[in-house]
Amino acid sequence: MALFYMAFSSVLPVFYSTPIELGVAHGVFQLLFYARLHDRFGARAIHIAGVGSGVPIIILFPVINALARVHGLGWAVWLSVGIQLSLATSLVMCYPCLALFIRAAAPNRASLGATNGIIQLVVAGARIIGPASAASVFSYSIQEGHDAWSVYYYLMTVAFLAVGTSLLLPRDPSVWEDH
Secondary structure: OHHHHHHHHHHHHHHHHOOHHHOOHHHHHHHHHHHHHHHHHOHHHHHHHHHHOHHHHHHHHHHHHHHHHHHOOOHHHHHHHHHHHHHHHHHHOHHHHHHHHHHHHOOOHHHHHHHHHHHHHHHHHHHHHHHHHHHHHHHHHOOOOOOOOHHHHHHHHHHHHHHHHHOOOOOOHHHHOOO
16 A cells, blocks of 8 residues: 555656646545544445555546646646545545554554564555656656556556455454454
């Protein structure tokens, strides 16, 4: 999830600032709705929905590009950008869900710090690899003679990997906790 989010976050500003020829809401939403959504659906369902939102987020990149080519920077483009950013809100809601699973995955309270440390090491690696790899693939894809869709294929692959791994999570994080 962290790899996908960082890859997506690094491509988003580059995509929006690229010429058409080349191809705070999160926190407020979480504050107002996360607890109720968690109580109703659970951490796993929210996490799966969040990473699943990555697929339409990526699909909207070429849609926005096509709309901008045909209609210019009109209301259709801005509506699509708004939808894309709204979907990104559900992606950000994956972080508290993962925190619940990480806490539950610790073998005991004494090793909670070590478990968090290992996870932070993995996330730091993803935060290094995500932006660099996505920006590199984006740069490669907009060069003349290369497949312009390469970045979308890459991001879709990462998104589907995130969805696949999220399906492996238990329905309730407390399944992993000591009772």
